Amino acid sequence: MSSKPAKPGAKSGQQPEKSLDLRALQRTPGFMLRLAQLKFFEGFYEEFAALGLTPATYAIFAVIRDNPGVPPSSLASLLRLRLPNLIKILNELESSGFIKRNRSKADRRAVELVLTPRGAKLIHDGAKLTEPYNQKMLAPLSEAEQRMLIELLNRILPL
Amino acid sequence: MSSKPAKPGAKSGQQPEKSLDLRALQRTPGFMLRLAQLKFFEGFYEEFAALGLTPATYAIFAVIRDNPGVPPSSLASLLRLRLPNLIKILNELESSGFIKRNRSKADRRAVELVLTPRGAKLIHDGAKLTEPYNQKMLAPLSEAEQRMLIELLNRILPL
DNA sequence: AAATAATAGTTATATTTTATATCTATTTTC
DNA sequence: GAAAATAGATATAAAATATAACTATTATTT
Numbered sequence: 001m002s003s004k005p006a007k008p009g010a011k012s013g014q015q016p017e018k019s020l021d022l023r024a025l026q027r028t029p030g031f032m033l034r035l036a037q038l039k040f041f042e043g044f045y046e047e048f049a050a051l052g053l054t055p056a057t058y059a060i061f062a063v064i065r066d067n068p069g070v071p072p073s074s075l076a077s078l079l080r081l082r083l084p085n086l087i088k089i090l091n092e093l094e095s096s097g098f099i100k101r102n103r104s105k106a107d108r109r110a111v112e113l114v115l116t117p118r119g120a121k122l123i124h125d126g127a128k129l130t131e132p133y134n135q136k137m138l139a140p141l142s143e144a145e146q147r148m149l150i151e152l153l154n155r156i157l158p159l
Numbered sequence: 160m161s162s163k164p165a166k167p168g169a170k171s172g173q174q175p176e177k178s179l180d181l182r183a184l185q186r187t188p189g190f191m192l193r194l195a196q197l198k199f200f201e202g203f204y205e206e207f208a209a210l211g212l213t214p215a216t217y218a219i220f221a222v223i224r225d226n227p228g229v230p231p232s233s234l235a236s237l238l239r240l241r242l243p244n245l246i247k248i249l250n251e252l253e254s255s256g257f258i259k260r261n262r263s264k265a266d267r268r269a270v271e272l273v274l275t276p277r278g279a280k281l282i283h284d285g286a287k288l289t290e291p292y293n294q295k296m297l298a299p300l301s302e303a304e305q306r307m308l309i310e311l312l313n314r315i316l317p318l
Numbered sequence: 319a320a321a322t323a324a325t326a327g328t329t330a331t332a333t334t335t336t337a338t339a340t341c342t343a344t345t346t347t348c
Numbered sequence: 349g350a351a352a353a354t355a356g357a358t359a360t361a362a363a364a365t366a367t368a369a370c371t372a373t374t375a376t377t378t
Binding site: 027031059146156 | 179180181182183184185186187188189190191192193194195196197198199200203214218221222224225226229233237239289293296297298299300304305307308309311312313314315316318
């Protein structure tokens with residue numbers, strides 16, 4: 001919804017620092033991963049701002065969509081969030097009518113999370129923005145390279 | 160390459176995340192990048208705890224080492240830190256005797272950052288841990304794949 | 319050359335994010 | 349059936365990050 005400001009350079013924009021020797025950091029995967037993540041998150045906020053989705057809520061919706069009834073504790077450990085912090089988000093999502101908490105019949109301590117129709121529509125709309133967004137973030141890479149990147153990331157992660 | 164996670168709704172909660180369908184997130188680069196970054200940072204803190212280095216201070220030391228006289232503003236924009244937050248770190252590093260601030264002769268507003276001998280030794284010691292640390296983090300990848308990952312990250316970043 | 323604006327660095331503070339400690343209700347173990 | 353354990357939730361603390369405002373110097377305007 002926002003147009004691009006035409007003037008570069010004045011603020012802390014992304015003007016590459018040309019004259020510095022950054023080769024050490026460029027060969028440091030942890031540093032490059034951090035920069036990449038920042039880039040993706042900033043881009044995400046721009047792209048999904050209209051829907052009100054954040055990286056966290058997008059992931060939450062996607063997991064509940066594909067795993068209806070998933071409990072908060074699983075969701076938290078999967079997304080690497082502390083349970084209390086996730087609970088806060090779930091409270092907002094429920095009071096906004098996007099998700100519903102059902103008490104498990106089998107174990108009444110447990111909660112089963114499901115999407116409401118409204119939540120299902122939101123993640124469905126969000127999913128339509130996903131392809132162009134990823135394409136934009138990964139623009140410098142060919143299709144094969146994009147698949148390669150994803151595969152390499154999956155290989156180093158214990159998911 | 161695409162194996163198939165079984166099914167969503169297994170009730171008996173003995174394996175937290177294993178029975179979940181996470182394919183959507185696994186194909187989401189932004190999410191995988193976040194997980195990867197968390198993994199690298201956690202591993203970093205373990206590996207470099209003895210030296211007292213954090214990912215941020217490691218990067219700061221490396222840049223000053225390779226670019227003596229670099230000003231705080233360049234450092235901040237490069238590391239994607241806000242200047243006031245960087246200043247706080249620089250204050251600690253200087254009062255601990257790892258760096259020194261020199262006023263520029265040409266422009267006396269400007270500060271030129273340099274390592275003290277003690278700072279140089281610290282990053283030198285840190286650099287010796289870097290290879291084994293990266294190797295551990297990237298263990299599931301071959302040498303060629305590790306180089307490929309770094310190259311792909313560099314290509315998508317405007318550094 | 320004096321006034322004005324702009325820049326680099328810094329300090330102080332607010333906001334946001336993330337982690338810890340505690341509580342209730344249930345279930346499990348002994 | 350008492351004690352321990354579990355799932356979720358609330359309250360709060362700590363840490364990370366962002367904004368506002370100040371000083372000193374340099375650049376620009378007139």
